[in-house]
Amino acid sequence: MAIRERLSGNEAMAVAMRQINPDVVAAFPITPSTEIPQYFSQFVANGEVDTEFVAVESEHSAMSACIGAAAAGGRAMTATSANGLALMWEMLYIAASSRLPITMACVNRALSGPINIHNDHSDSMGARDSGWIQLYSENNQEAYDNFIQALRIGEHDDIMLPVMVCQDGFITSHAVENIELLEDDKVKSFIGEYEPDHYMLNSKEPIGVGPLDLPAYYFEHKRQQAEAMKNSKKIILEVAREFEKLTGRKYDLFEEYKLNDAEIALVIINSTAGTAKTVVDKLRANGVKAGLLKIRVFRPFPAEEIANALKHIKALAVMDKAESFSAVGGPLFAEIKSTLYGTADGIKIVNYIYGLGGRDVKADDIETVYSQLSDISKTGNIGETYRYIGVRQ
Amino acid sequence: MAYSLKEIMNRPERITGGHRMCAGCGAPVAVRAILRALDPEDHVVCGAATGCLEVSTFLYPYTAWKDSFIHSAFENAGATISGAEAAYAAWKRKGKIDETYKFIAFGGDGGTYDIGLQSLSGAMERGHDMVYVCYDNEAYMNTGIQRSSSTPKYADTTTSPQGTVLPGKQQYKKNLTYVMAAHGIPYVAQTTLTANFKDIHEKAHKAIYTKGPAFMNVFAPCPRGWRYDTPNLMQICKLAMDTCIWPVYEIEEGVWKLNYKPKKKLPVEDYLKTQGRFKHLFHKQNLHLIEELQKDIDNKWEDLLKRCGEA
Amino acid sequence: MRNKNTKPMTPDVKWKEITPGGMIFDAGNAEDFKTGDWRAMKPIWIIEKCTQCMLCPPTCPDMSIPVKDSKRLDYDYDHCKGCGVCVEVCPFDAITFVKEED
Known part of the structure; x- marks a missing residue:
């Protein structure tokens, strides 16, 4: 029987870490992810895990220590947010290109500057091309479930890539909600033992990790890394199906909410999907055919599946909780637009930048977006595609 | 067992030829001396900061390291090796590994005195059972001889060039060994290449087999950057010790010990004149700078003698 | 210099055969150079x-x-x-x- 609990998103991820009992957790405090290493170090202090908790002096060293630990053959994980993730930047790429399946709890927070501790997605969106698999979570339950699935995905033989599990800082990281936890032994058997083919602490086969790689070989390594990311879509789904058998909770590459007959829809990431769902329900009650698509897997980007799910939509709003300063829209918008190009060209598509630096996103804001979509759908006039919601005009 | 060079040299090499370090480089000589101090039956995971040693010994698809080796970036050799050591510690706790492993990180002065100082300091403070070895060649040699905080005052480098107004680097060399001693870790040593390699061997053995973190600073000349003829490697190391530019000492559990006191302390110009990077100091208008350097060396030597109870 | 299939890594190695992540499985092979x-x-x-x-x-x-x-x-x-x-x-x-x- 599953365990019914009330936990914050941070505590849920820390509990997942305890149940996983990794070899090394190396982390540095940064709001709003700080609680994860706090909870975890208490598990260490109480002897509830065998993990070596490495209280590093920076996030750069956190990721470096995870790289050393994973190359040694251990399970390694960390937690961070915003500037902490930015300080890891260099090492994110190195973890991925070295094919080390490290797991990270990324508690999304606005990236400085100006410095701000509240939620948006500028941190993990900035890291979207670092070679990490990215899973996003609407609520505490999803953060917990994604974190446990992350190991199975990253450590799969055909993948061997690090995985970042994201949730919204404060909104879900600090909000206590009901949650269903797995029993410790079920987590243990679900994740299994990590047995890499090659690792540094194998006395029978000492190995070298991270050599200078010149033009004769570098390109082949990158091509192979890209293939691992392509392969991961299938594995993410396989792991999700197995997880569903265990828990009854169904996961996919994305979630479709009242989307199959929708005429207007949003594409959205993380906790705001919860707000948007209530708006969809309200609009549906009024006869408006609204729906939404919530991204779970942003890397690899499930382009084909998304195009298929959206192809019947008349007007679509892509909601970006991050700027990209490309001067044409946010990062999710760019992905969705290129996904639909040539596959669903008839869709009227606009972009909304919202909620930056923790600006509240209310049901009214989402309703405004749907109402503007209705107008676009009726008139066929798109107007400006690079829009904002919630900024004072 | 007393040190015997003849016996020690029978140990199998743990780093091979075929690496691409320049002819006459001091760094691989230091590295192989350190690795000889490992008990042959013990395993080791080595790592290095980005730098000459790393790119030259670890160029895909080749590695000169016979043991497991990791490079991840420039500023984090301390943290990277500390992570590997942490995984080993967890495996020991879980009973997942029987063999004995040792952990050694190498970095040049760029990766150690400068960009990697924070990572080094953190790894040492946390108490990992590991050794960090700096091969100090007093500039960023891998990128083409730029000054570091380890470059001695008035040395000519490509970012502290001697010119018509400035006679080379304007700052004194950072005393990193003192900085590491201030960490209060079990073992800190400063050494170089001596004729029978006894000093570096014994220090490496202590560093590796003392439980907890240890730091070694090894003076390792660079013929290209310092501009001297490659055969003079060992002579330059000897002059560094005899002029007290690079004293050889250790700090074991807080106790300072001088390991070599020259019978006759030589004037600094005996050292400076062997290297092209100091050539401009011998121009008439710069001779007073040599006096200034001498005074500084004398003061620092006196300070060290006091710390070692030799004054 | 071998991947799982112990194939030597030479400049004509194809991307499917190259060792993952640039790992080197033949410690000390610099001697060959x-x-x-x-x-x-x-x-x-x-x-x-x-x-x-x-x-x-x-x-x-x-x-x-x-x-x-x-x-x-x-x-x-x-x-x-x-x-x-x-x-x-x-x-x-x-x-x-x-x-x-x-």
Whole structure:
């Protein structure tokens, strides 16, 4: 029987870490992810895990220590947010290109500057091309479930890539909600033992990790890394199906909410999907055919599946909780637009930048977006595609 | 067992030829001396900061390291090796590994005195059972001889060039060994290449087999950057010790010990004149700078003698 | 220099066959790479003058003075780069330093 609990998103991820009992957790405090290493170090202090908790002096060293630990053959994980993730930047790429399946709890927070501790997605969106698999979570339950699935995905033989599990800082990281936890032994058997083919602490086969790689070989390594990311879509789904058998909770590459007959829809990431769902329900009650698509897997980007799910939509709003300063829209918008190009060209598509630096996103804001979509759908006039919601005009 | 060079040299090499370090480089000589101090039956995971040693010994698809080796970036050799050591510690706790492993990180002065100082300091403070070895060649040699905080005052480098107004680097060399001693870790040593390699061997053995973190600073000349003829490697190391530019000492559990006191302390110009990077100091208008350097060396030597109870 | 299938990594290796992440599974294989052709000068060991004092082998940056049973052997010219450090440290003039012949 599953365990019914009330936990914050941070505590849920820390509990997942305890149940996983990794070899090394190396982390540095940064709001709003700080609680994860706090909870975890208490598990260490109480002897509830065998993990070596490495209280590093920076996030750069956190990721470096995870790289050393994973190359040694251990399970390694960390937690961070915003500037902490930015300080890891260099090492994110190195973890991925070295094919080390490290797991990270990324508690999304606005990236400085100006410095701000509240939620948006500028941190993990900035890291979207670092070679990490990215899973996003609407609520505490999803953060917990994604974190446990992350190991199975990253450590799969055909993948061997690090995985970042994201949730919204404060909104879900600090909000206590009901949650269903797995029993410790079920987590243990679900994740299994990590047995890499090659690792540094194998006395029978000492190995070298991270050599200078010149033009004769570098390109082949990158091509192979890209293939691992392509392969991961299938594995993410396989792991999700197995997880569903265990828990009854169904996961996919994305979630479709009242989307199959929708005429207007949003594409959205993380906790705001919860707000948007209530708006969809309200609009549906009024006869408006609204729906939404919530991204779970942003890397690899499930382009084909998304195009298929959206192809019947008349007007679509892509909601970006991050700027990209490309001067044409946010990062999710760019992905969705290129996904639909040539596959669903008839869709009227606009972009909304919202909620930056923790600006509240209310049901009214989402309703405004749907109402503007209705107008676009009726008139066929798109107007400006690079829009904002919630900024004072 | 007393040190015997003849016996020690029978140990199998743990780093091979075929690496691409320049002819006459001091760094691989230091590295192989350190690795000889490992008990042959013990395993080791080595790592290095980005730098000459790393790119030259670890160029895909080749590695000169016979043991497991990791490079991840420039500023984090301390943290990277500390992570590997942490995984080993967890495996020991879980009973997942029987063999004995040792952990050694190498970095040049760029990766150690400068960009990697924070990572080094953190790894040492946390108490990992590991050794960090700096091969100090007093500039960023891998990128083409730029000054570091380890470059001695008035040395000519490509970012502290001697010119018509400035006679080379304007700052004194950072005393990193003192900085590491201030960490209060079990073992800190400063050494170089001596004729029978006894000093570096014994220090490496202590560093590796003392439980907890240890730091070694090894003076390792660079013929290209310092501009001297490659055969003079060992002579330059000897002059560094005899002029007290690079004293050889250790700090074991807080106790300072001088390991070599020259019978006759030589004037600094005996050292400076062997290297092209100091050539401009011998121009008439710069001779007073040599006096200034001498005074500084004398003061620092006196300070060290006091710390070692030799004054 | 091998991947899972123990295939050697050469510049014609295809991306599907290359070792993942640039890992090297053949520790110490740099020995296969010859640096002897870097030499402009060449050390010559004069065995008759050698006292086997052992001062030269540890000074070699290229591990090119092999030692067996506490005695040095002749140079490993496959790897010796001709730096001449050993020439300078020999107290017995048992090593000469000559121009490398083509």
